[in-house]
Amino acid sequence: MRNTRFMAKTRLLTAAAAVLAAAAGFRLSPWPAALLIRAVFYRGARQLANVMQRYAPAAGVTPFRGLSFNAGSRSGTLDLFVPAKAAEPAPLVVWIHGGAWLSGSRNDVEPYLRMLAASGYAAAGLTYTVSPRGVYPRAVEELAAALTFLSEHGADFGVDTRRIVLAGDSAGAQLAAQLAVLATNPDYARRTGLSSPLNAGHLRGVILHCGVYDVAALASLRGILGWGFKTALWAYSGQRDWSRTAAGRDMSVLNDVGAGFPPAFITGGNGDSLTATQSVPLAARLTALKTEVRTRFWPADHRPALPHEYQFHLDRTEAQQTLADTLDFLQAVCGPRAVPRAAGPGH
DSSP, X not given: OHHXXXXXXXXXHHXXXXXXXXXXXXXXXXXXXXXXXXXXXXXXXXXHHHHHHTTSOSSSEEEEEEEESOTTOTTOEEEEEEETTOSSOEEEEEEEOOSTTTSOOGGGGHHHHHHHHXXXXXXXEEOOOOTTTXXXXXXXXXXXXXXXXXXXXXXXXXXEEEEEEEEEETHHHHHHHHHHHHHHOHHHHHHXXXXXXXXXXXXXXXXXXXXXXXXXXXXXXXXXXXXXXXXXXXXXXSSSSXXXXXXXXXXXXXXXXXXXXXXXXXXXXXXXXXXXXXXXXXXXXXXXXXXXXXXXXXXXXXSSOOOTTGGGOTTSHHHHXXXXXXXXXXXXXXXXXXXXXXXXXXX
């Protein structure tokens, strides 16, 4: 009996020690929580990719996969999709995937890129080193290397490198906006010590879905959402007190967009808390600067409420509308290379 009680106490103490060790791990490093968030995001991204796949064209697109742009990085590759049998070089949409800077892959958005290519635009999907392994500014530097590769070699694949649009979703939208600021605001580039290979005259526009542009506004978030963002920014900045880091300062492009910022298309769902705190303020800021900006927002009482990354839920009318808006924007900033049209199953 005593031995049984001793064994039970031992198991209880072992379990308690494991819980305490896990709790300490969450406090001392962003890795445990980052891996947990990554697993959840991976599942969601796969589900969305499967939805989009039903709308992706089966023909009319020529893929170039695994193009290497950075020999020093395992993440230094991109996929490029171009219109098949195009009569002349196609404008280029460079898409940066989301995933809270700690997850995601260019594969998550491939079906969307194929739709853009079938509509007359070359579309590149980029992979970058996610955090915690890739600490700021590594992602920005890798994406700049990808843009250098595309600027120098895009013509070899039928791309018009004088007509480039930066695009992204969620964290990818933040990165796309930051790269656009680097290309158009010399003071920002000098302050950050970062550079962009893009010629500002060749940057025709930006497409920003459900992004983050004011990092300071995230510090006040509470609950599971606040925990998730604080973990992601800890992992990405490399410091727990991320609000005081260069990453926290430089990521807040709301403060650094200027009159030279290119035309923008900005959208977010009414069920996504980032829309009111991030997307709407950026659109207002650009409007005040007299920069051309198009938006697609919905009233707060719109039903069903549209979640974060709603634009990839192509089974929904609202996502189809945003896809049409996206194509219309591309036509406006890149020239009449394609007629906007909504995708449908089997398209």
